[in-house]
Amino acid sequence: MRRRTTSAVAGAFALALLTGCGAADMTKQASPYANAQGARTVTLAVQSWVGSLANVAVARHLLEHELGYRVDIVQVDEVPAWDALSQGRVDAILEDWGHPEQEQLYVEEKKTIARGGDLGVTGHIGWFIPTYFAEQHPDLKSWKDLNKYADRFRTAESGGKGQLMDGSPAYLTHDKALVKNLELDFKVVFAGSEAALLTQIKQFAKEKKPFLTYWNTPHWLFEKVPMTEVMLPPYEEGCDADPAKVACAYPTAPLQKYLNADFARDGGEAADFLKKFAWSTEDQNAVSLMIADQKLSPEEAAEKWVDGHESTWKKWLS
Amino acid sequence: MAAITATARKASAPGVLTRPAARKLLALALVAAILVPLATARWASGSWPEALTVDASGPLAGASDWIIDNRDSHPLFLYFFGHVSNLVVVTVRAVYLALLAVGWAGVTALAGLVAWRVAGIRLALGTAVAFLACGLLGMWVPTMQTLALMVVAVTASVVVGALLGLAAGLSDRMDRVLRPVLDTMQVLPAFAYLLPVVLIFGIGVPAAVLATVVYAAPPMARLTALGLRGADKEVLEAVESLGTTARQRLLTARIPLARRELLLGLNQTIMMALSMAVIASVIGAGGLGDRVYQALASVDVGAALAAGIPIVLLAVVLDRVTGAAGANLGQAPRPRTHWLYVVVGAAVVAAAGRLTARLEWPDGWVVSLVEPVNRAVGWMTDHLYSGVPVIGGTADWAARFTTWVLDPIRDGLQWLPWWSVLLVVATLAWLIGTWRTALTAVLAMAAIGVLGVWNPSLDTLSQVLAAVAVTLVVGFATGIAAARSDRVDRLLRPVLDVFQTMPQFVYLIPVVALFGVGRAPAVAAAVVYALPAVVRITAQGLRQVDPAALESARSLGATSAQQLRQVQLPLARPALLLAVNQGVVLVLAVVIIGGMVGGGALGYDVVFGLAQGDLATGLVAGAAIVCLGLMLDRVTQPTERRAKKGA
Numbered sequence: 008m009r010r011r012t013t014s015a016v017a018g019a020f021a022l023a024l025l026t027g028c029g030a031a032d033m034t035k036q037a038s039p040y041a042n043a044q045g046a047r048t049v050t051l052a053v054q055s056w057v058g059s060l061a062n063v064a065v066a067r068h069l070l071e072h073e074l075g076y077r078v079d080i081v082q083v084d085e086v087p088a089w090d091a092l093s094q095g096r097v098d099a100i101l102e103d104w105g106h107p108e109q110e111q112l113y114v115e116e117k118k119t120i121a122r123g124g125d126l127g128v129t130g131h132i133g134w135f136i137p138t139y140f141a142e143q144h145p146d147l148k149s150w151k152d153l154n155k156y157a158d159r160f161r162t163a164e165s166g167g168k169g170q171l172m173d174g175s176p177a178y179l180t181h182d183k184a185l186v187k188n189l190e191l192d193f194k195v196v197f198a199g200s201e202a203a204l205l206t207q208i209k210q211f212a213k214e215k216k217p218f219l220t221y222w223n224t225p226h227w228l229f230e231k232v233p234m235t236e237v238m239l240p241p242y243e244e245g246c247d248a249d250p251a252k253v254a255c256a257y258p259t260a261p262l263q264k265y266l267n268a269d270f271a272r273d274g275g276e277a278a279d280f281l282k283k284f285a286w287s288t289e290d291q292n293a294v295s296l297m298i299a300d301q302k303l304s305p306e307e308a309a310e311k312w313v314d315g316h317e318s319t320w321k322k323w324l325s
Numbered sequence: 326m327a328a329i330t331a332t333a334r335k336a337s338a339p340g341v342l343t344r345p346a347a348r349k350l351l352a353l354a355l356v357a358a359i360l361v362p363l364a365t366a367r368w369a370s371g372s373w374p375e376a377l378t379v380d381a382s383g384p385l386a387g388a389s390d391w392i393i394d395n396r397d398s399h400p401l402f403l404y405f406f407g408h409v410s411n412l413v414v415v416t417v418r419a420v421y422l423a424l425l426a427v428g429w430a431g432v433t434a435l436a437g438l439v440a441w442r443v444a445g446i447r448l449a450l451g452t453a454v455a456f457l458a459c460g461l462l463g464m465w466v467p468t469m470q471t472l473a474l475m476v477v478a479v480t481a482s483v484v485v486g487a488l489l490g491l492a493a494g495l496s497d498r499m500d501r502v503l504r505p506v507l508d509t510m511q512v513l514p515a516f517a518y519l520l521p522v523v524l525i526f527g528i529g530v531p532a533a534v535l536a537t538v539v540y541a542a543p544p545m546a547r548l549t550a551l552g553l554r555g556a557d558k559e560v561l562e563a564v565e566s567l568g569t570t571a572r573q574r575l576l577t578a579r580i581p582l583a584r585r586e587l588l589l590g591l592n593q594t595i596m597m598a599l600s601m602a603v604i605a606s607v608i609g610a611g612g613l614g615d616r617v618y619q620a621l622a623s624v625d626v627g628a629a630l631a632a633g634i635p636i637v638l639l640a641v642v643l644d645r646v647t648g649a650a651g652a653n654l655g656q657a658p659r660p661r662t663h664w665l666y667v668v669v670g671a672a673v674v675a676a677a678g679r680l681t682a683r684l685e686w687p688d689g690w691v692v693s694l695v696e697p698v699n700r701a702v703g704w705m706t707d708h709l710y711s712g713v714p715v716i717g718g719t720a721d722w723a724a725r726f727t728t729w730v731l732d733p734i735r736d737g738l739q740w741l742p743w744w745s746v747l748l749v750v751a752t753l754a755w756l757i758g759t760w761r762t763a764l765t766a767v768l769a770m771a772a773i774g775v776l777g778v779w780n781p782s783l784d785t786l787s788q789v790l791a792a793v794a795v796t797l798v799v800g801f802a803t804g805i806a807a808a809r810s811d812r813v814d815r816l817l818r819p820v821l822d823v824f825q826t827m828p829q830f831v832y833l834i835p836v837v838a839l840f841g842v843g844r845a846p847a848v849a850a851a852v853v854y855a856l857p858a859v860v861r862i863t864a865q866g867l868r869q870v871d872p873a874a875l876e877s878a879r880s881l882g883a884t885s886a887q888q889l890r891q892v893q894l895p896l897a898r899p900a901l902l903l904a905v906n907q908g909v910v911l912v913l914a915v916v917i918i919g920g921m922v923g924g925g926a927l928g929y930d931v932v933f934g935l936a937q938g939d940l941a942t943g944l945v946a947g948a949a950i951v952c953l954g955l956m957l958d959r960v961t962q963p964t965e966r967r968a969k970k971g972a
Binding site: 082096175176177200204 | 396523527615625707725846920925928936939
């Protein structure tokens with residue numbers, strides 16, 4: 008009995024020693040895989056779409072080859088990425104599509120996240136049909152014309168209605184409310200991930216079948232499957248305030264970068280570089296296309312782009 | 326073949342069940358006759374009545390906000406969760422750095438030598454080749470990350486599981502408390518475990534490790550308890566008569582006698598931890614799972630496979646080596662010096678790697694699978710998707726399956742009045758089990774209604790039912806073929822191994838390419854995933870049928886088909902029921918993940934909750950999944966339950 012107590016006490020003591028006796032703030036922990044080679048490390052968040060992969064690949068290439076950092080990449084969805092950024096598990100998000108609620112909480116109130124400036128790319132979300140279908144039916148221009156064509160967009164999954172495809176649950180979407188409030192004879196089918204949606208779109212395009220999809224520009228897919236936007240009622244400030252009553256288009260947003268506040272202050276060269284990092288839609292698309300369509304690895308794609316665009320990235324390093 | 330199976334079971338059912346079944350049905354009819362009119366009078370609606378739901382999303386959202394606000398200041402987090410999280414990070418990091426410091430040659434040599442020591446030379450070579458293959462595929466670093474996470478998670482699972490198992494094995498009261506909990510935990514889909522840990526620990530390695538521990542510890546606990554309880558009574562009495570204390574008996578007799586179960590527990594814990602470590606990439610586990618996940622984001626099946634193969638290799642190696650360790654138990658122990666060779670050999674190789682500065686896997690030694698695989702997948706989708714003469718393309722099948730199978734089942738289930746669904750559940754569960762299992766099943770189903778996700782749950786249920794039907798038809802047919810022919814069995818074995826250990830994610834994109842987006846691909850992925858277990862259990866069950874019974878049937882002049890129908894299938898009934906049970910559990914797990922390919926319903930809600938940080942939606946859906954899993958398990962659970970996969 009005695010020995011058991013002693014060993015229990017010893018165990019507890021060892022545990023306390025190992026973890027440090029005081030308070031442990033788990034919001035300040037880095038990834039256990041970070042800094043493995045004893046180098047300076049930057050951790051970047053990457054999201055599931057390829058544009059985000061392109062930003063991160065180029066930033067990583069330059070950080071590693073020009074500035075001598077080691078870069079870790081963490082795949083996180085948009086909203087959890089804000090959380091991780093605030094906790095310091097991630098140092099930077101390079102492409103944010105606008106999250107006013109999180110911005111208010113973390114940037115304004117808690118001040119754990121700092122703005123990193125424009126990415127230089129402007130994002131737009133809308134409804135798209137393939138251009139081959141739009142050319143055959145030039146009168147299909149806006150949401151008002153959709154009901155006429157609803158039966159053309161029917162699939163087994165949407166039953167008796169037309170199918171409106173939505174992608175990843177991570178993306179901002181009011182499509183269910185839009186379909187209801189605009190009284191469209193459509194059903195929203197959630198593909199559940201961008202990968203699944205992409206695969207389906209390519210499949211439809213190969214057969215020249217009509218489809219209606221939620222999509223965003225810029226995106227490399229437009230180079231492969233030209234798509235034409237179907238206009239929604241114009242966006243006005245505040246028309247999307249109540250998610251259940253939305254009946255207008257999505258806002259157009261200049262994509263933003265965000266840095267962890269501590270990293271922005273003490274991150275040295277890496278933080279300066281990430282603040283200056285800004286490129287055009289064409290540049291981003293070029294890299295995205297190399298990754299997603301030519302199946303280059305992100306590293307190879309970034310290297311290729313960096314080799315040809317020295318004048319662009321030299322400015323970020325000065 | 327399926328028709329044969331079904332009729333055989335029906336034919337055998339009356340003999341076994343007639344009288345108790347009739348009594349149970351009568352009792353249920355009585356209860357229904359009293360309660361149903363009451364229920365319909367009060368809440369007349371087809372779907373679950375609004376009045377009986379509880380909106381949990383408000384409090385859940387409140388809890389989630391509170392955690393975000395207090396995560397860096399509240400003592401509970403600073404002094405408890407913070408330390409837990411720290412400990413995980415520190416240990417994973419230590420293991421990871423150690424693996425990197427030993428270098429690829431050292432790790433390969435160590436793994437090979439350990440395998441040689443516990444399982445012999447053939448497995449040792451296999452292990453070394455497997456590790457080298459991971460490097461060749463360009464996956465050395467992610468493999469080490471996964472391995473580091475696995476080492477920590479498995480160690481923790483084994484410790485926690487063994488402690489719980491010890492408690493349940495030694496105390497009857499603990500056993501009664503723990504058994505239903507552990508039984509339940511084993512049937513829950515992995516996805517349901519992710520959200521609660523994310524809520525507390527946030528996205529990252531600590532959450533991933535803890536989810537893995539929660540998922541992987543139950544088999545260890547169950548098998549430990551089983552081993553301790555199953556120890557030979559006579560041996561124990563003999564030991565007791567020697568005047569030993571309770572502790573001596575435990576250490577010198579009961580634990581050594583339970584060695585086989587302990588090793589089986591270790592084996593299952595490792596397998597479950599590996600499968601969870603991959604799924605946990607959704608919440609930031611990193612490593613191989615993350616590579617699969619990222620590759621899928623850019624629809625790159627080749628890259629997903631390049632990361633999937635090391636997972637399969639790790640799984641097969643770990644499974645075989647721990648399995649062989651269990652099988653070798655009875656043999657005479659080898660001399661201890663062998664362990665010395667292991668340590669020295671590994672140290673020499675590691676030192677050599679260090680001196681030649683070859684710790685990292687050389688960049689040039691990488692074989693790329695990506696191109697050829699993607700070309701093959703491209704060809705498949707180009708030629709099979711549609712326009713195939715006569716039989717139609719896969720897309721047409723999917724459309725027909727959706728319209729003619731999935732839609733009617735879903736609409737039918739949702740059309741049924743809510744009380745009749747409960748009644749059907751109660752009937753099924755009671756006929757096959759006891760009144761306890763029936764009660765659990767009904768309560769679980771009712772809880773789904775109370776949570777306010779009745780319709781999406783029935784949608785998920787319809788997908789599960791369709792997938793299970795397909796799985797059983799194909800699985801029983803293949804299982805019978807494998808049981809009757811050794812050649813088929815030998816051909817199938819490696820295929821089953823691979824399919825069973827391949828992470829579910831890898832299936833998702835090929836099924837979309839073949840079947841489009843929607844519920845059909847989710848069902849297809851579920852079928853592919855559940856099939857191996859069903860085939861294996863069926864084949865094993867048929868093979869274990871008493872040879873004497875078969876022999877006597879043969880001597881009476883029964884044809885091969887008669888033998889199968891009238892002897893083998895009825896005698897293998899427990900195994901077939903177990904196959905149904907396993908099939909249902911595995912199908913549910915993948916149908917949920919099918920939310921990522923358009924399966925919608927509960928799976929989508931969980932993915933949505935994780936992606937949007939909207940834990941209220943996700944947790945409600947997660948709870949509904951738990952209830953659905955519980956219900957399905959109880960409805961298909963034979964009265965005497967056998968250890969999972971232990972067959």
